[in-house]
Amino acid sequence: xxxxxxxxxxxxxxxxxxxxxxxxxxxxxxxxxxxxxxxxxxxxxxxxxxxxxxxxxxxxxxxxxxxxxxxxxxxxxxxxxxxxxxxxxxxxxxxxxxxxxxxxxxxxxxxxxxxxxxxxxxxxxxxxxxxxxxxxxxxxxxxxxxxxxxxxxxxxxxxxxxxxxxxxxxxxxxxxxxxxxxxxxxxxxxxxxxxxxxxxxxxxxxxxxxxxxxxxxxxxxxxxxxxxxxxxxxxxxxxxxxxxxxxxxxxxxxxxxxxxxxxxxxxxxxxxxxxxxxxxxxxxxxxxxxxxxxxxxxxxxxxxxxxxxxxxxxxxxxxxxxxxxxxxxxxxxxxxxxxxxxxxxxxxxxxxxxxxxxxxxxxxxxxxxxxxxx
Amino acid sequence: xxxxxxxxxxxxxxxxxxxxxxxxxxxxxxxxxxxxxxxxxxxxxxxxxxxxxxxxxxxxxxxxxxxxxxxxxxxxxxxxxxxxxxxxxxxxxxxxxxxxxxxxxxxxxxxxxxxxxxxxxxxxxxxxxxxxxxxxxxxxxxxxxxxxxxxxxxxxxxxxxxxxxxxxxxxxxxxxxxxxxxxxxxxxxxxxxxxxxxxxxxxxxxxxxxxxxxxxxxxxxxxxxxxxxxxxxxxxxxxxxxxxxxxxxxxxxxxxxxxxxxxxxxxxxxxxxxxxxxxxxxxxxxxxxxxxxxxxxxxxxxxxxxxxxxxxxxxxxxxxxxxxxxxxxxxxxxxxxxxxxxxxxxxxxxxxxxxxxxxxxxxxxxxxxxxxxxxx
Numbered sequence: 236x237x238x239x240x241x242x243x244x245x246x247x248x249x250x251x252x253x254x255x256x257x258x259x260x261x262x263x264x265x266x267x268x269x270x271x272x273x274x275x276x277x278x279x280x281x282x283x284x285x286x287x288x289x290x291x292x293x294x295x296x297x298x299x300x301x302x303x304x305x306x307x308x309x310x311x312x313x314x315x316x317x318x319x320x321x322x323x324x325x326x327x328x329x330x331x332x333x334x335x336x337x338x339x340x341x342x343x344x345x346x347x348x349x350x351x352x353x354x355x356x357x358x359x360x361x362x363x364x365x366x367x368x369x370x371x372x373x374x375x376x377x378x379x380x381x382x383x384x385x386x387x388x389x390x391x392x393x394x395x396x397x398x399x400x401x402x403x404x405x406x407x408x409x410x411x412x413x414x415x416x417x418x419x420x421x422x423x424x425x426x427x428x429x430x431x432x433x434x435x436x437x438x439x440x441x442x443x444x445x446x447x448x449x450x451x452x453x454x455x456x457x458x459x460x461x462x463x464x465x466x467x468x469x470x471x472x473x474x475x476x477x478x479x480x481x482x483x484x485x486x487x488x489x490x491x492x493x494x495x496x497x498x499x500x501x502x503x504x505x506x507x508x509x510x511x512x513x514x515x516x517x518x519x520x521x522x523x524x525x526x527x528x529x530x531x532x533x534x535x536x537x538x539x540x541x542x543x544x545x546x547x548x549x550x551x552x553x554x555x556x557x558x559x560x561x562x563x564x565x566x567x568x569x570x571x572x573x574x575x576x577x578x579x580x581x582x583x584x585x586x587x588x589x590x591x592x593x594x595x596x597x598x599x600x601x602x603x604x605x606x607x608x609x
Numbered sequence: 610x611x612x613x614x615x616x617x618x619x620x621x622x623x624x625x626x627x628x629x630x631x632x633x634x635x636x637x638x639x640x641x642x643x644x645x646x647x648x649x650x651x652x653x654x655x656x657x658x659x660x661x662x663x664x665x666x667x668x669x670x671x672x673x674x675x676x677x678x679x680x681x682x683x684x685x686x687x688x689x690x691x692x693x694x695x696x697x698x699x700x701x702x703x704x705x706x707x708x709x710x711x712x713x714x715x716x717x718x719x720x721x722x723x724x725x726x727x728x729x730x731x732x733x734x735x736x737x738x739x740x741x742x743x744x745x746x747x748x749x750x751x752x753x754x755x756x757x758x759x760x761x762x763x764x765x766x767x768x769x770x771x772x773x774x775x776x777x778x779x780x781x782x783x784x785x786x787x788x789x790x791x792x793x794x795x796x797x798x799x800x801x802x803x804x805x806x807x808x809x810x811x812x813x814x815x816x817x818x819x820x821x822x823x824x825x826x827x828x829x830x831x832x833x834x835x836x837x838x839x840x841x842x843x844x845x846x847x848x849x850x851x852x853x854x855x856x857x858x859x860x861x862x863x864x865x866x867x868x869x870x871x872x873x874x875x876x877x878x879x880x881x882x883x884x885x886x887x888x889x890x891x892x893x894x895x896x897x898x899x900x901x902x903x904x905x906x907x908x909x910x911x912x913x914x915x916x917x918x919x920x921x922x923x924x925x926x927x928x929x930x931x932x933x934x935x936x937x938x939x940x941x942x943x944x945x946x947x948x949x950x951x952x953x954x955x956x957x958x959x960x961x962x963x964x965x966x967x968x969x970x971x972x973x974x975x976x977x978x979x980x981x982x983x984x985x
Contacts, residue, residue: 279921
């Protein structure tokens with residue numbers, strides 16, 4: 236125990252001496268929170284539209300005003316010629332072009348099929364398809380109004396309509412921040428316990444001080460504990476920061492129990508510390524450790540855990556792969572506790588998976604670490 | 610001449626560290642393969658529960674309109690709204706529809722009917738997209754009904770048929786494939802992360818081992834150190850980009866429509882800035898851990914999220930949009946998309962080009978300045 240304390244003192248001294256470390260540990264999670272909280276939204280609004288109104292009638296102007304009225308579109312310009320419209324798209328000044336051909340109003344009035352042309356910049360497929368859907372919807376709405384306003388033609392037959400009244404659970408206003416912000420917990424813990432801890436372990440190897448440590452009467456397990464505990468503590472401080480910012484600044488509802496959240500975080504740490512340890516035993520330089528940690532642990536975790544991109548949308552193979560990613564289970568718990576207020580009763584499967592993966596990874600890591608040291 | 614000394618020293622470091630070399634050269638292509646297949650923003654196969662209190666032909670037709678595509682999977686038909694809500698809570702369904710009794714009759718009379726949708730909003734983006742589908746399908750169904758009526762009624766009177774139709778012309782990415790727009794974006798992002806992170810340790814490493822003093826007493830100039838330390842990474846990054854382009858073409862059919870020479874010139878310009886940024890971070894920090902944390906914080910999330918890679922910049926709050934102008938990945942992304950997908954030349958993106966030039970000049974001079982001070 237005294238040996239562990241001695242190493243702890245040494246580690247904290249090293250961290251303190253690096254005067255940029257402490258502020259960074261505080262600033263980095265907040266930076267991540269701001270970016271994920273404010274910018275990671277797939278809401279599509281204010282898509283710039285360029286309009287070429289060849290008809291110039293009252294009807295066509297009404298149609299354009301319908302496009303202007305939605306939050307999704309913003310008329311970025313009006314042009315006369317097709318060339319100019321193409322230029323708007325080429326230079327990225329507009330993502331959508333609406334062409335109302337000459338005779339649109341006349342055709343519509345005479346009951347002839349009238350057509351519109353929508354030109355779409357497909358480079359950002361997501362924005363394009365959402366924009367396209369909204370354009371269709373706007374057009375249908377417009378036609379419905381137009382038809383209803385001319386009962387003479389429909390023979391006073393009222394037009395039926397179906398309206399969706401939505402009731403959204405858990406995240407009533409569908410704010411993407413509520414979904415993204417809690418996930419920063421997983422990200423911060425990963426960075427601290429996988430990347431930084433593995434680099435820290437390798438540092439002794441790189442600077443040759445590991446031999447000095449080995450000849451001391453400190454046992455490998457004590458050395459390990461002393462080296463890992465600082466990062467666990469820093470990680471938990473970061474958890475508190477993230478929780479505070481999420482609840483107080485972003486006003487994400489925290490509906491479940493905080494102790495359960497901490498319990499789950501501890502289980503998650505078991506896997507991440509194990510991964511960090513594995514990375515360190517497999518690396519000889521800090522650069523190697525960092526790259527291995529980033530590219531073999533962080534990137535796959537972020538990609539396959541449903542951190543930003545839902546697992547349901549991925550092909551089958553990736554569903555299987557994601558089952559061995561601890562972060563996946565941790566994220567399900569974190570998001571459940573925050574938004575749904577769920578607890579151990581709903582999350583027993585995830586808890587079990589986290590515990591199983593944690594014991595397995597950590598066990599293998601400690602075993603290989605001891606072998607290395609001996 | 611001195612330059613080559615530094616270059617060969619870095620190459621020696623890299624050659625001894627085979628794994629780092631392999632990661633640097635091959636990882637971008639691997640990430641592209643993973644992302645290209647795994648990322649899909651279209652929301653498909655949303656598990657749907659339906660309570661049909663109407664049980665008429667109209668309600669069945671209405672449902673068929675939803676289930677016909679691959680957007681929704683009907684997984685449950687509970688008898689009441691309460692049970693539907695329970696299923697939503699348990700996570701068996703993500704969306705639920707309650708069709709009221711009298712749905713068919715009301716439609717026949719041409720009235721407005723309200724259908725209730727219950728959504729699991731925890732993933733706001735998925736929920737919003739799914740709700741959008743529900744709205745669109747309902748609207749289309751109602752329009753179809755209206756059109757059928759008009760046809761039945763108007764066949765005798767005026768010109769029948771749907772009064773207007775929408776022709777759609779998609780430029781640059783006609784099938785709206787995700788992979789097509791991901792490939793150029795991924796090149797930009799992975800290169801940013803790799804370039805900055807790989808050089809971020811370059812000087813710190815020397816500081817930690819105490820070998821910086823040796824560099825200091827050597828007759829090397831600061832600029833020679835900066836350029837010498839970045840050149841090998843520049844070569845690796847260019848190799849990695851070519852690999853990504855090859856994979857993009859081979860697996861995802863994304864071909865470069867514009868000029869390849871221009872593409873590589875732009876990449877070179879961008880890489881110089883990014884690599885110098887790594888050296889700058891390295892010169893300002895005292896330990897590898899701090900250098901990593903700074904470079905990761907500054908590149909990983911920002912280049913993913915603030916570059917317009919997937920999240921549309923237009924919809925971000927104004928303050929965040931301003932910040933995005935500071936992210937170099939934003940400019941290279943726009944340029945790569947213009948060259949690869951649109952086949953454009955310099956005239957279409959001269960603004961972005963100028964920003965990149967500014968970025969590169971700024972970073973290289975700042976890094977040289979910083980290193981010069983440290984070498985003294």
